[in-house]
Amino acid sequence: MGKTTRRKFIIGTLSILGVIGLSAWLGKRKILTWIVRQDNDSEPKMTLTPNIDDDICVLSSPISEGPYYLKSPLRTDIRDSRKGKTLHLKFQIVDYPSCNPIENAVVEIWQCDADGNYSGYIEGIGHNIWESAKQMEFGKKQHVEPSNESTYLRGYQKTDVNGNVEFTTIVPGWYDPRVPHIHYKVILNDKEHLTSELYFEEEFCNELFTSVEPYNQYGESPYDFRNDKSLANVKEGTGLILNPEKKSDNTVLATAKIGIKLS
Numbered sequence: 633m634g635k636t637t638r639r640k641f642i643i644g645t646l647s648i649l650g651v652i653g654l655s656a657w658l659g660k661r662k663i664l665t666w667i668v669r670q671d672n673d674s675e676p677k678m679t680l681t682p683n684i685d686d687d688i689c690v691l692s693s694p695i696s697e698g699p700y701y702l703k704s705p706l707r708t709d710i711r712d713s714r715k716g717k718t719l720h721l722k723f724q725i726v727d728y729p730s731c732n733p734i735e736n737a738v739v740e741i742w743q744c745d746a747d748g749n750y751s752g753y754i755e756g757i758g759h760n761i762w763e764s765a766k767q768m769e770f771g772k773k774q775h776v777e778p779s780n781e782s783t784y785l786r787g788y789q790k791t792d793v794n795g796n797v798e799f800t801t802i803v804p805g806w807y808d809p810r811v812p813h814i815h816y817k818v819i820l821n822d823k824e825h826l827t828s829e830l831y832f833e834e835e836f837c838n839e840l841f842t843s844v845e846p847y848n849q850y851g852e853s854p855y856d857f858r859n860d861k862s863l864a865n866v867k868e869g870t871g872l873i874l875n876p877e878k879k880s881d882n883t884v885l886a887t888a889k890i891g892i893k894l895s
Contacts, residue, residue, distance in 0.1 A: 665761055669809070669854055672864035678857055681830065681872035682889040684724040684796070689731040689891035692828045693866045698815060699776040700750040704740050704786035709800040712784035715846055716746035716802030718883040719876065725795045725818055728891030733795025738819040740788035741799055746846045748807030751785055752778035758807030759850060803832070803840060803876070803884065806853035811860045812837055814874075818892055825892045831857070831873045 682688050704710075711718075725737045744750050748758020753776070757763050785804075789797040804812050813829040834856055841847045857863055863871065876884035 665808075669859050671858045672861070674864070675858050676863045676866045676871050678831070678871040678873055680875050681887075683875075684722065684887045684889050686889060687731070689726050689728055689889050690870055690872070691728050691891050691893070692826060692872050693870055694826060695828050695862065695866055697775075697817070697827050698862070699774060700744075700753060701742065701775065701815070702752050702778055702783070702786060704742060704788045705783055706789070707787045708789060708798060710741070710785050710787035711800060711802060712751075712782075714745045714784050714802055716805070717840060717844055717847075719801050719803050720879070720883065720885045721799045721801055721814070721874075722885070722887040723791075723797050723799075723816075724887070724889045725791050725797075726889060726891050727894050731889075731891065733791070733793070734820065734892070734894075735791055735793050735795065736820070737791045737795070737825075738788055738817070739791060739797045740786075740817040740819070741801070741814055742786040742816075743801065743804040743814045744807055745785055746802065746805040748805050748850070751782040752780055754779055758805070761808040803847075805847055805850065806837070806841070806855060809855060809859075809861055811853060811855045811857065811863070816890075818890065820892075820894070825894070826890070828890075829871070830888060831871055833873055833875070836876060 676693070679690065681692075682690060721741075723739050725734045725739060726732060727734055742750070744758060747755075749755050750758075785801060787799060789799065791797050801814070804814060806812050812832050815829050816827075817824060818826040834853075838852045841850065841852050857871065872888060872890070874886040874888060876886040879885050
């Protein structure tokens, strides 16, 4: 076999192997996508969060802080120029079941941006289902060490005498394999009383993700409360859904009364 013929044979063989490898990778990706988007065995209990003016309060389901938790800076506006629909988010932290406000509680929040990215971590991971599934370990949610020092969409505040704190953020996007959500912690006297998440109604998200930049480059979320693997691990309490009120074309307001047990 001459040099030219041998070279063509090698190139042709590598090309065939590349096509086979690519086909196998795409096949595995489809299988993985199918696995993570299958419905859970049971659907978690979800309800609209009470507003601050409501006379009732409920317990929120505790849930793991997830792989992307980092200590947040003290601040109200946590956007750091991230693009997306502005969300004015107001919490009231109360004692359950009395619903009495709790003063001087630390409320810390963190979330992904409109592209599914968390500060401190590699951009683009949110829509790479292989990496996301590996990081999340299908809901086990082991902590992942950060790769940079960015802190966008992270912050904490202390509640006032009425138990209130406010944040200016954006509505989060979706990422594999999670429904859109905002993480939060409630800490009082150096004791962590609750780590949980706030969610959004599917109709609100679908409209946003199909019509507003930069969300619309990814379209509707394929995840809901039935196939989110992290929610499958919630065994008690209630998942709280925010009900944003439109204030302008690019701004919404949402309030949440969060009950915690002090004893």
